[in-house]
Amino acid sequence: MMKGAIIGLVSMLTDIRNYSNAKGTGQVFSFNLADEDSEIRVSVFGTNLRTHHYLCKNATAVRVSGGWLKASNSMYNSTDNELEMTLSVDKDGVLVASNEIVQQRKAQYIKIGVLSTFTLRKKVDIRGVISSTMAQREIQTKRGTTTNLAKVTLVDDSASSVSCTFWADSASLVNHWTVGDTLEVQGAQVQEYGNDISLNCTRANVRQYPANDSDLTEWFERAQSSQQIFEPVQKTQSTARPPDNQEVRRDTFVFQCSPEMFASFRNVQIMQVRCGDDEIIFSRDKRGGDVSLGQMESTPIAGPSHSTINEDD
Numbered sequence: 001m002m003k004g005a006i007i008g009l010v011s012m013l014t015d016i017r018n019y020s021n022a023k024g025t026g027q028v029f030s031f032n033l034a035d036e037d038s039e040i041r042v043s044v045f046g047t048n049l050r051t052h053h054y055l056c057k058n059a060t061a062v063r064v065s066g067g068w069l070k071a072s073n074s075m076y077n078s079t080d081n082e083l084e085m086t087l088s089v090d091k092d093g094v095l096v097a098s099n100e101i102v103q104q105r106k107a108q109y110i111k112i113g114v115l116s117t118f119t120l121r122k123k124v125d126i127r128g129v130i131s132s133t134m135a136q137r138e139i140q141t142k143r144g145t146t147t148n149l150a151k152v153t154l155v156d157d158s159a160s161s162v163s164c165t166f167w168a169d170s171a172s173l174v175n176h177w178t179v180g181d182t183l184e185v186q187g188a189q190v191q192e193y194g195n196d197i198s199l200n201c202t203r204a205n206v207r208q209y210p211a212n213d214s215d216l217t218e219w220f221e222r223a224q225s226s227q228q229i230f231e232p233v234q235k236t237q238s239t240a241r242p243p244d245n246q247e248v249r250r251d252t253f254v255f256q257c258s259p260e261m262f263a264s265f266r267n268v269q270i271m272q273v274r275c276g277d278d279e280i281i282f283s284r285d286k287r288g289g290d291v292s293l294g295q296m297e298s299t300p301i302a303g304p305s306h307s308t309i310n311e312d313d
Contacts, residue, residue: 010062
């Protein structure tokens with residue numbers, strides 16, 4: 001349980017949704033709580049959250065206490081924080097408005113041309129001019145559901161371009177933009193698309209400057225008149241995906257854990273790693289000490305797929 005209270009600015013506020021599970025029914029919404037140094041995702045649970053949601057939407061800053069900290073879930077968490085918070089306002093959780101002054105994080109804008117030096121899923125701040133747009137459209141996901149998607153391509157004076165994607169509700173933002181507008185994007189997530197780097201801006205904070213209302217306008221007009229070519233940012237060799245028919249070998253695969261977990265791993269005989277419906281089993285014939293793993297062999301069985309690593313003495 002979190003000790004003390006934290007105060008910050010609210011961003012990325014989601015709508016209230018109802019849930020039902022083995023623990024019961026209720027409502028939940030989430031937001032990112034930020035100050036000048038960092039941010040953390042907060043999920044608020046309760047039976048009636050309208051008042052709390054209105055507070056988060058309208059208060060300059062909020063104060064949170066009585067929350068529980070847990071490991072961050074990168075599937076839903078747009079921050080770089082390794083932790084996230086759950087807050088039950090029907091129990092010990094407290095969420096109130098605060099009059100304290102909280103400074104916003106200062107953006108650290110990078111050139112589009114250096115995006116390939118960042119690891120996938122890293123959050124970055126960029127500033128560029130829209131060179132093309134793809135209007136909002138409805139698409140069907142692999143799960144069979146439908147959602148909205150829109151894209152813009154940004155360029156800057158590094159002579160590079162990057163495609164920025166906006167999913168779900170954020171896709172409607174693109175309808176208000178045009179070629180020549182300047183965008184300042186904070187918290188875009190580095191991704192890969194084909195052989196290129198792209199940016200997922202769905203959960204990013206975006207500020208738009210209309211054409212002719214930015215210091216980049218004159219530069220972009222000169223670039224257009226000279227027919228400058230902007231090259232898409234290519235993936236580096238370390239992030240490139242090999243062909244499907246090419247066997248991949250990674251000599252080292254690192255699981256980052258807390259120091260307290262070391263003693264537990266030294267004494268296990270079998271370790272199971274679950275990735276969705278798939279499972280990998282690491283087994284060995286002796287315990288303790290540094291070990292070298294033998295050849296991985298896939299063993300087809302009914303149900304989830306398993307792979308077994310046999311250790312050579």
